[in-house]
């Protein structure tokens with residue numbers, strides 16, 4: 001029998017695919033708007049699609065376990081050494097690698113209330129104790145997280161911006177945390193939504209690697225790069241730390257189609273700029289709509305927005321009936337809230353119209 005700490009894990013519940021929902025709701029697939037998984041509404045970069053198509057002819061071969069081409073593209077972009085990079089099957093994989101390398105049943109890890117659901121999952125899977133620190137205005141309370149570190153703590157997870165709340169932590173606060181955190185505690189800075197930060201919010205976390213040997217930055221191709229289905233992410237750290245993570249990594253954890261597409265996506269800066277602009281404008285559109293409906297929302301630095309509707313389960317069902325899929329976040333201890341991913345203008349309009357109807361305002 002599996003140990004109790006495994007049986008006590010509450011499983012991550014992914015959203016249903018569009019095809020299944022269409023069937024359930026008696027709707028046509030093309031009439032469904034999915035704004036539930038923080039995907040890029042523009043799809044993937046055409047350059048990434050082309051590269052993926054070329055790589056398809058090689059799927060009988062094992063991928064390059066070292067990810068030479070993608071690694072070289074990351075080296076060029078960030079000015080780090082190849083040894084400082086760890087490639088993952090999504091950035092989720094990197095969170096698990098950190099847990100595998102640093103945690104066991106004699107240790108603990110710290111994360112925030114309302115933080116990304118995979119942190120407690122990764123911690124529990126490793127048999128370690130999870131310490132959840134109460135949030136401050138739905139965001140990370142870094143001084144409280146620092147105070148929560150115990151002698152047996154080996155990892156602190158920080159999401160910036162956080163999902164599902166979208167909160168942003170200014171660089172000075174993270175630096176103060178890194179300065180004060182014990183050297184033997186790994187700080188995982190999860191920057192899955194980093195590319196959506198506004199110009200005045202941006203900060204150079206990669207430069208921090210020189211100063212903090214216990215820091216790992218995780219990023220992903222799932223969000224602004226539009227490659228969620230291919231599962232590619234990467235970690236940046238000092239070479240000694242990256243080496244540890246690579247030791248527990250599956251040798252062929254990133255497939256060859258994903259490797260090729262990600263390398264091409266990294267080079268398509270025009271697509272990233274377009275995606276950023278679509279998100280910025282869509283965010284303004286949705287905020288204006290929510291304000292008009294008099295709904296409370298949490299200002300977000302990501303590609304999604306979390307808003308309060310009261311009886312979220314009922315409103316969610318009424319949205320589904322109209323073919324609009326958003327994300328209920330009751331499992332994040334936010335039963336009155338829903339999270340919507342920013343879509344294309346017409347999708348945002350559909351969402352706002354359906355929401356007004358669901359609330360009985362249309």
Ligand code: PMP
Nearest residue numbers: 090091092116163192220222233
């Ligand atoms: N971190 C955060 C904060 C996320 O929201 C997500 C995706 N939901 C991930 C990590 C993992 O994404 P992926 O594995 O697709 O890179």
